[in-house]
Amino acid sequence: MKPFSLVPVFKDYLWGGTKLKTLFNKRTGISPLAESWELAAHPDGDCRIADGPFAGSALSEFLRKFPESMGSCRASGGELPVLIKLIDAREPLSVQVHPDDEYAKRTEGGAGKTEMWYVLDREPGAFLYCGFEREVTRQELTRRIADGTVTEVLHKASVEPGDVFFMEAGTVHAIGAGIVIAEIQQNSNTTYRVFDYGRRGPDGKERPLHVAKALDVARRAPACSVPPGGRPPVFLPGSTLRRLARCAYFSVDLLELSEHCEYRTDETSFLSLLCIDGSARLAEEEWRLDIANGDSVFVPAREGTLFLEGRGSFLLTTVPEEEH
Helix, strand or coil: CCCEEEECEEECCCCCECHHHHHHCCCCCCCCECEEEEECEECCEECEECCCCCCCCEHHHHHHHCHHHHCCCCCCCCCCCEEEEEEEECCCCCEEECCCHHHHHHHCCCCCCCEEEEEEEECCCCEEEEEECCCCCHHHHHHHHHHCCHHHHEEEEECCCCCEEEECCCCCEEECCCEEEEEEEECCCCCEEEECCCCECCCCCECCCCHHHHHHHCCCCCCCCCCCCCCCCEEECCEEEEEEEECCCCEEEEEEECCEEEEEECCCCCEEEEEEEEEEEEEECCEEEEEECCCEEEECCCCEEEEEEEEEEEEEEECCCCCC
């Protein structure tokens, strides 16, 4: 089964901007453009296949017909285990928290949400929140949510392009204004808002908070945002490969391509290839696919070797075989 490009799903949340259009060639009339879902087979966003014999089909439909394309790593029920996005935060996102698997299954009927962020661009002075500066009690957190002072006890981290942050489920966090990231996460769209700066939605009403559930799942202590499983770069002829993170839900590598690269695939997992800079040609025997900045490619699980030629940067995502 051959790799194929994906048509993204666009989201127009009120905090979005225009950088996904200018930096990654996203063509849409949606404005503001907050998120581009690059690998998604979720009820809230389902990518379509852009080329090849299945062009026009929804990714979820393809995966139902060919569950083996996800590899032995696939989640129970045949669902795609991960969701990958590009995010442009012209304004800060709400302070929020996501549940773990146990709580999400019990209350939402789905997966929890652990995620990883790779910073692509930022305005000078941009920052994000991740966890607390110190341990807080449930009583204090409840009070600070009520009086709007919760950001006073959150850990504030400045960001630079190339920075990597890991947000385990239960970590209270927020992407700050002026940041563009790639997000690799569990296949979940469950978010509990803790604080939203008093903003109002299109209906003129303040967007709802989810305080009770947030208090149930929030880890009220400093968080370690350092990604687990990171490794130093491996220098190969024509390329450099660096492991950014590996956890129970996903493994992410950064491929810096200067000329060419050979990448081995296997039956364990599909491969998601997201071009975040430059361009390349993906080849396998007599098959070819040109990839430009902002393009997302799904490589079905199977034994083989992919050949990439060009110059650019790519996020390569797979799913570990271990059960979780």
